[in-house]
Amino acid sequence: MDKLKIIGGNPIAGEITISGAKNAALPILCASLLTAETLHLTNVPQLADVKTTQKLLQGMGMRVMTDNVHEYELTANNITSTIAPYELVKTMRASILVLGPTLARFGEAQVSLPGGCAIGARPIDQHIKGLQAMGAEIVIEHGYVKATGKLKGCRFRSDMITVTGTENLLMAATLAEGTTILENAAREPEVVDLAECLIKMGAKISGHGTDTITIEGVKELHGASHAIVADRIETGTFLVAAAAAQGKVLLKNTRADILGAVLDKLTEAGAYIETGDTWISLDMKQRPKAVDIRTLEYPAFPTDMQAQFTLLNSIAEGTGVITETIFENRFMHVPELARMGAKIKVDGHSAIVTGVEKLSGATVMATDLRASASLVIAGMIAEGETIVDRIYHLDRGYEHIETKLAGVGVNIERIS
Numbered sequence: 001m002d003k004l005k006i007i008g009g010n011p012i013a014g015e016i017t018i019s020g021a022k023n024a025a026l027p028i029l030c031a032s033l034l035t036a037e038t039l040h041l042t043n044v045p046q047l048a049d050v051k052t053t054q055k056l057l058q059g060m061g062m063r064v065m066t067d068n069v070h071e072y073e074l075t076a077n078n079i080t081s082t083i084a085p086y087e088l089v090k091t092m093r094a095s096i097l098v099l100g101p102t103l104a105r106f107g108e109a110q111v112s113l114p115g116g117c118a119i120g121a122r123p124i125d126q127h128i129k130g131l132q133a134m135g136a137e138i139v140i141e142h143g144y145v146k147a148t149g150k151l152k153g154c155r156f157r158s159d160m161i162t163v164t165g166t167e168n169l170l171m172a173a174t175l176a177e178g179t180t181i182l183e184n185a186a187r188e189p190e191v192v193d194l195a196e197c198l199i200k201m202g203a204k205i206s207g208h209g210t211d212t213i214t215i216e217g218v219k220e221l222h223g224a225s226h227a228i229v230a231d232r233i234e235t236g237t238f239l240v241a242a243a244a245a246q247g248k249v250l251l252k253n254t255r256a257d258i259l260g261a262v263l264d265k266l267t268e269a270g271a272y273i274e275t276g277d278t279w280i281s282l283d284m285k286q287r288p289k290a291v292d293i294r295t296l297e298y299p300a301f302p303t304d305m306q307a308q309f310t311l312l313n314s315i316a317e318g319t320g321v322i323t324e325t326i327f328e329n330r331f332m333h334v335p336e337l338a339r340m341g342a343k344i345k346v347d348g349h350s351a352i353v354t355g356v357e358k359l360s361g362a363t364v365m366a367t368d369l370r371a372s373a374s375l376v377i378a379g380m381i382a383e384g385e386t387i388v389d390r391i392y393h394l395d396r397g398y399e400h401i402e403t404k405l406a407g408v409g410v411n412i413e414r415i416s
């Protein structure tokens with residue numbers, strides 16, 4: 001099993017090119033199920049989750065051509081199976097995203113129930129409720145969601161805001177008969193990117209980016225070309241890394257307009273930030289100041305940046321309170337950071353973090369994707385050597401993280 005070995009303390013300066021967003025690429029790859037024509041995608045990140053999605057779609061009969069870098073052509077003109085098996089779903093919860101498009105186009109779909117993961121129980125009841133409201137018959141049998149039926153447009157208000165739930169229903173509604181109105185919809189940039197791709201494929205969608213999305217169903221969709229939006233979480237992670245190390249970075253191929261809450265908090269922590277249409281630069285000249293964070297749905301502060309800011313506060317001046325409102329169990333990085341000398345007290349949904357002058361290198365274990373990212377940044381600024389174990393979590397969501405960080409001066413290598 002691969003690990004990362006990091007020797008902390010190097011000065012950080014230079015440029016990093018940001019990849020396409022995992023959380024946009026995964027639904028958009030699944031959107032290829034909605035048409036028999038070819039969907040051409042660029043800026044697809046090279047990630048384990050993308051490879052898992054490719055395997056899942058190929059298992060269903062999807063023809064996939066790829067340069068194995070960032071470009072994909074997907075053609076669903078000969079789908080032979082409408083089943084997403086447990087073996088793949090268990091490695092990637094986002095596999096549930098094949099449910100909506102498969103059911104909408106083929107009138108049937110079976111997807112293994114994803115179950116919980118390290119950050120929470122993560123039910124999919126809203127995906128199911130929404131599809132039932134559109135007329136689907138759904139049963140849960142032998143660990144699978146089995147859905148059948150011809151979908152009809154409806155008005156559906158989800159009980160809570162769900163990102164992949166909105167995406168599943170949005171894809172399903174494009175081929176339903178009549179008009180669907182999704183209320184209390186997620187406004188995340190990745191939902192908007194999916195909607196923009198679907199519109200290029202011939203879907204009739206309005207209101208994406210607001211909490212009410214209207215979809216007028218069409219008989220069929222067609223092929224299109226689409227470039228995946230920049231990864232705002234990868235961007236935010238490298239900005240925190242530079243801020244924690246009191247360094248200076250220029251991040252290219254990214255977008256500041258979808259990172260508002262994160263950039264505001266970095267500025268509050270003392271970073272000097274400049275932005276252009278496709279770049280963000282950060283210069284941190286002193287020890288960061290502790291900040292209070294409350295995670296919430298977009299456009300508020302993202303839960304996927306919570307672990308990184310917990311780490312930032314752990315070496316900051318003062319005490320900051322981190323409150324997690326999206327997932328019930330997203331503080332798994334805290335005991336690992338504590339092993340490196342961080343002073344963090346978890347109290348219910350909050351972590352009270354009192355900054356220390358220095359962390360010290362240690363062998364730590366990654367438990368989920370963003371927890372792993374916080375441990376890598378901790379290793380970059382700690383005294384001595386840090387080994388981050390179980391980095392398959394990181395490989396799910398960060399493209400070549402060690403190469404990108406080495407490029408700005410981090411002493412980091414992948415070891416087996």
Ligand SMILES: CC(=O)N[C@H]1[C@@H](OP(=O)(O)OP(=O)(O)OC[C@H]2O[C@@H](n3ccc(=O)[nH]c3=O)[C@H](O)[C@@H]2O)O[C@H](CO)[C@@H](O)[C@@H]1O
Pocket residue numbers: 022023026094120121122123124125126127160161162163164165190303304326327328
């Ligand atoms: C592949 C992808 O895009 N993953 C992102 C997506 O996950 P994902 O789409 O799984 O997260 P959701 O937005 O659905 O979850 C938000 C909250 O709603 C709850 N819930 C959700 C659906 C449902 O049917 N019932 C229910 O109770 C969840 O348990 C959670 O507490 O959004 C999360 C919240 O921004 C991010 O952290 C993930 O990185």
Ligand SMILES: C=C(OP(=O)(O)O)C(=O)O
Pocket residue numbers: 023093094304369370397
């Ligand atoms: C929680 C995340 O992803 P997933 O929903 O794929 O588990 C994440 O990207 O931080």
